[in-house]
Amino acid sequence: xxxxxxxxxxxxxxxxxxxxxxxxxxxxxxxxxxxxxxxxxxxxxxxxxxxxxxxxxxxxxxxxxxxxxxxxxxxxxxxxxxxxxxxxxxxxxxxxxxxxxxxxxxxxxxxxxxxxxxxxxxxxxxxxxxxxxxxxxxxxxxxxxxxxxxxxxxxxxxxxxxxxxxxxxxxxxxxxxxxxxxxxxxxxxxxxxxxxxxxxxx
Amino acid sequence: xxxxxxxxxxxxxxxxxxxxxxxxxxxxxxxxxxxxxxxxxxxxxxxxxxxxxxxxxxxxxxxxxxxxxxxxxxxxxxxxxxxxxxxxxxxxxxxxxxxxxxxxxxxxxxxxxxxxxxxxxxxxxxxxxxxxxxxxxxxxxxxxxxxxxxxxxxxxxxxxxxxxxxxxxxxxxxxxxxxxxxxxxxxxxxxxxxxxxxxxxx
DNA sequence: TGTACATCAGTGAACGCGCGTTCACTGATGTAC
DNA sequence: TGTACATCAGTGAACGCGCGTTCACTGATGTAC
Numbered sequence: 001x002x003x004x005x006x007x008x009x010x011x012x013x014x015x016x017x018x019x020x021x022x023x024x025x026x027x028x029x030x031x032x033x034x035x036x037x038x039x040x041x042x043x044x045x046x047x048x049x050x051x052x053x054x055x056x057x058x059x060x061x062x063x064x065x066x067x068x069x070x071x072x073x074x075x076x077x078x079x080x081x082x083x084x085x086x087x088x089x090x091x092x093x094x095x096x097x098x099x100x101x102x103x104x105x106x107x108x109x110x111x112x113x114x115x116x117x118x119x120x121x122x123x124x125x126x127x128x129x130x131x132x133x134x135x136x137x138x139x140x141x142x143x144x145x146x147x148x149x150x151x152x153x154x155x156x157x158x159x160x161x162x163x164x165x166x167x168x169x170x171x172x173x174x175x176x177x178x179x180x181x182x183x184x185x186x187x188x189x190x191x192x193x194x195x196x197x198x199x200x201x202x
Numbered sequence: 203x204x205x206x207x208x209x210x211x212x213x214x215x216x217x218x219x220x221x222x223x224x225x226x227x228x229x230x231x232x233x234x235x236x237x238x239x240x241x242x243x244x245x246x247x248x249x250x251x252x253x254x255x256x257x258x259x260x261x262x263x264x265x266x267x268x269x270x271x272x273x274x275x276x277x278x279x280x281x282x283x284x285x286x287x288x289x290x291x292x293x294x295x296x297x298x299x300x301x302x303x304x305x306x307x308x309x310x311x312x313x314x315x316x317x318x319x320x321x322x323x324x325x326x327x328x329x330x331x332x333x334x335x336x337x338x339x340x341x342x343x344x345x346x347x348x349x350x351x352x353x354x355x356x357x358x359x360x361x362x363x364x365x366x367x368x369x370x371x372x373x374x375x376x377x378x379x380x381x382x383x384x385x386x387x388x389x390x391x392x393x394x395x396x397x398x399x400x401x402x403x404x
Numbered sequence: 405t406g407t408a409c410a411t412c413a414g415t416g417a418a419c420g421c422g423c424g425t426t427c428a429c430t431g432a433t434g435t436a437c
Numbered sequence: 438t439g440t441a442c443a444t445c446a447g448t449g450a451a452c453g454c455g456c457g458t459t460c461a462c463t464g465a466t467g468t469a470c
Contacts, residue, residue, distance in 0.1 A: 008431055009446060032423060043448050045425080050446090054424065108320075115372050116318055118310075130374055153397070156362060156390035159369060163361030166368055170317050172332055173357065188358035195355070196398035210464055211413060234456060245415050247458080252413095256457065 014050040016040050021061045025109035033057060058113065059126045065107070065114040066129035070136060072099045077140060089144040090193050096140065097161045097185045104165035105181060111165065134158070164188060216252040218242050223263045227311035235259060260315065261328045267309070267316040268331035272338060274301045279342060291346040292395050298342065299363045299387045306367035307383060313367065336360070366390060 010016060020040040025031055033054045034044045051057040076099035077092065104111040119126055141154035164185055167173045173184070212218060222242040227233055235256045236246045253259040278301035279294065306313040321328055343356035366387055369375045375386065 008448090009433075013446080030422090033425090034423065044423095045427095045449080046447055048425080112318075115368065115374070116314075118371070119373055121373060134374065152386075152389040153393035155366075155369075155375065155386065156393045159363075159365030159390060160358060160361045161365065162369055163363065163365030163367075164357075165365075166317065167357075167361060167364055169320070171321055171323060172317070172336065184354075184357065187354040188361060191355035191358045192394050193397055195395055210415090211466075215413080232455090235458090236456065246456095247416080247460095248414055250458080 010042065010046075013040070013042065013046060017042075017047055017050060017057065018060055018064060021057060022064070022107075022110060025061070025113060026107060028109065031058075031109070031113070055120070055123075059120075059123050061110065062114045062119070062126055063129045065110045066133055068107075068110075069100070069103050069114070070133055072103050073133075073136065073140075075099070090189060092140070092144055093157060094186050094189045096137075097157075097164070097189055098182045100161040101165045101168065101181055101185050102178060105168055105176065105178065108169050111169070115162075115166075160188060160192065161185075212244065212248075215242070215244065215248060219244075219249055219252060219259065220262055220266060223259060224266070224309075224312060227263070227315065228309060230311065233260075233311070233315070257322070257325075261322075261325050263312065264316045264321070264328055265331045267312045268335055270309075270312075271302070271305050271316070272335055274305050275335075275338065275342075277301070292391060294342070294346055295359060296388050296391045298339075299359075299366070299391055300384045302363040303367045303370065303383055303387050304380060306371055307378070307380065310371050313371070317364070317368075362390060362394065363387070 017036055017040050021031070021036045024036055024039050029035060033047055033051075036057065037044050037047050040046075047057060051060065073096055076095045079087070079092075079095050114130075119130070121127060137158050138150065138154045141157060142150045145153060164173075168176065168181060219238055219242050223233070223238045226238055226241050231237060235249055235253075238259065239246050239249050242248075249259060253262065275298055278297045281289070281294075281297055316332075321332070323329060339360050340352065340356045343359060344352045347355060366375075370378065370383060
């Protein structure tokens with residue numbers, strides 16, 4: 001019983017606040033320090049023990065988001081095909097794209113927070129998290145296409161996924177069931193792979 | 203003298219508010235009805251004569267943004283090459299992409315407002331403005347590639363441009379001088395056109 | 405051409421709201437002796 | 438094993454802010470006669 005009444009000390013409030021922040025975002029609520037504290041069942045000023053200011057909480061959520069997204073993409077890379085077998089590039093890229101867009105649609109507010117505002121370039125941990133993602137994509141593309149223009153190609157393909165994600169989030173592309181979206185990602189990648197054929201062949 | 207002192211009636215406050223809203227966005231200021239009214243030199247409640255609420259002003263700005271973006275893209279289509287000559291698809295697509303991304307970087311806050319929030323599907327005028335853009339892209343792609351998969355290809359290419367725009371806006375891709383950005387768009391499109399070659403040829 | 409009056413486009417005070425942040429505080433914890 | 442005390446992690450009242458929106462209002466305009 002002594003543990004069932006709310007203890008004065010929380011135990012791991014930092015983690016609880018992060019979780020609450022993500023919940024709050026995913027519930028579509030407006031994001032604020034106070035709202036997060038409320039959801040965590042704690043006074044409005046308690047977060048200041050763990051985060052310097054609102055921006056710091058913001059950043060911590062974004063960093064966690066980047067970590068989660070990276071994990072999703074790595075899972076997609078490991079994929080259903082045996083890792084030993086060299087899967088076709090188009091397949092791998094489709095899998096990555098589907099995972100990327102699925103993440104964005106499953107956790108739209110987190111995704112927006114990660115990408116949707118100009119990030120403070122001084123916030124090195126946050127910058128690093130996004131660069132780490134970028135590097136991971138670069139390496140995947142490099143291993144698929146051991147050619148010269150990898151950097152351009154990887155940017156292009158990242159952009160496709162990123163654009164598809166945002167266009168869906170913003171309701172510019174419908175409908176939104178996750179199967180439809182996955183199919184659309186697949187078709188888009190397919191169309192790009194066929195691009196050169198179309199050009200020369202009609 | 204009687205016209206130089208501020209008249210009670212503004213003349214065209216609606217247009218002035220729209221202009222002020224866009225200025226305010228482009229100046230990087232937080233966007234609010236009150237701030238816009240302030241910038242237009244008018245009382246905080248004057249906008250309510252012309253816009254039902256904050257959302258309506260928001261929408262009007264987005265609609266104007268879509269119109270401007272469409273104009274930019276049409277200019278890019280008309281382009282430096284003679285309109286009579288059938289330009290190479292890659293060239294046309296690059297021109298469109300460069301114009302798209304340039305618009306986003308030149309007017310980042312407007313672009314974010316246009317795309318960066320889930321748009322009210324009830325707001326028919328706003329929905330229509332974005333669909334009009336979509337159609338215009340579809341038609342351009344259709345005329346470049348008279349094949350079957352136009353819809354997929356046009357979504358894919360729109361996504362590339364959209365993704366490049368947002369990745370630049372959010373500082374995920376650097377540097378940001380407009381020439382660099384244009385070059386990057388060009389390279390990305392080039393990499394996609396070469397995609398099939400890489401796959402089959404190495 | 406002049407006047408009465410409806411309509412329109414602004415004003416300015418006021419409301420309640422939630423926000424980020426500060427401050428002095430207090431309850432709990434853990435460590436030195 | 439006890440006790441004193443520093444440290445830590447919370448509380449709760451309070452601040453000033455800008456926001457969206459309402460309300461009753463007033464100054465300007467234009468139209469009917």
